[in-house]
Amino acid sequence: xxxxxxxxxxxxxxxxxxxxxxxxxxxxxxxxxxxxxxxxxxxxxxxxxxxxxxxxxxxxxxxxxxxxxxxxxxxxxxxxxxxxxxxxxxxxxxxxxxxxxxxxxxxxxxxxxxx
Amino acid sequence: xxxxxxxxxxxxxxxxxxxxxxxxxxxxxxxxxxxxxxxxxxxxxxxxxxxxxxxxxxxxxxxxxxxxxxxxxxxxxxxxxxxxxxxxxxxxxxxxxxxxxxxxxxx
Numbered sequence: 001x002x003x004x005x006x007x008x009x010x011x012x013x014x015x016x017x018x019x020x021x022x023x024x025x026x027x028x029x030x031x032x033x034x035x036x037x038x039x040x041x042x043x044x045x046x047x048x049x050x051x052x053x054x055x056x057x058x059x060x061x062x063x064x065x066x067x068x069x070x071x072x073x074x075x076x077x078x079x080x081x082x083x084x085x086x087x088x089x090x091x092x093x094x095x096x097x098x099x100x101x102x103x104x105x106x107x108x109x110x111x112x113x114x115x
Numbered sequence: 116x117x118x119x120x121x122x123x124x125x126x127x128x129x130x131x132x133x134x135x136x137x138x139x140x141x142x143x144x145x146x147x148x149x150x151x152x153x154x155x156x157x158x159x160x161x162x163x164x165x166x167x168x169x170x171x172x173x174x175x176x177x178x179x180x181x182x183x184x185x186x187x188x189x190x191x192x193x194x195x196x197x198x199x200x201x202x203x204x205x206x207x208x209x210x211x212x213x214x215x216x217x218x219x220x221x222x
Contacts, residue, residue: 101149
């Protein structure tokens with residue numbers, strides 16, 4: 001069974017940093033591109049970042065470019081999102097999702113940016 | 116970036132109704148269009164990909180059509196468990212954008 005489990009969310013002050021993790025199981029992690037998608041409270045879905053299976057291709061939404069860094073460790077079956085210079089508008093539930101289209105999603109982890 | 120526009124943003128319907136949600140892309144995306152269903156407090160669920168291919172395990176009352184810039188999601192006979200928010204997403208090109216969502220509520 002495919003499982004994606006996010007962790008690392010929490011409350012952080014504006015300008016602060018946070019690192020999200022996504023632990024994958026039930027499939028060959030190294031064969032799939034992975035993604036982060038977020039959803040602000042009461043709002044729609046926003047694609048944030050994608051990384052190819054071997055990390056050769058990395059993409060970011062304009063809203064996070066230069067502040068967020070996506071990475072993966074195929075030996076550990078894990079996906080990461082390093083978030084720096086956080087802003088109030090980054091407050092959201094962050095989901096990791098497999099492949100395109102996103103056929104598997106984690107349960108999400110809440111990031112709250114507030115003073 | 117390709118803009119995805121869904122209509123309507125929300126509507127009310129009754130169990131048994133046939134409902135249609137539309138999604139328009141600001142430029143052609145061939146058939147690289149997916150539909151997701153999301154219920155409150157839950158992760159989205161993939162319903163349809165490649166504009167019209169039903170994801171495994173999704174009931175056949177869901178169907179998708181379209182190509183290029185105009186797409187539709189149809190639920191042939193609305194069930195109680197279908198009251199949710201639906202999103203389209205293009206995966207044709209970088210900046211893989213979602214529509215703003217369509218909330219289907221109980222009349």
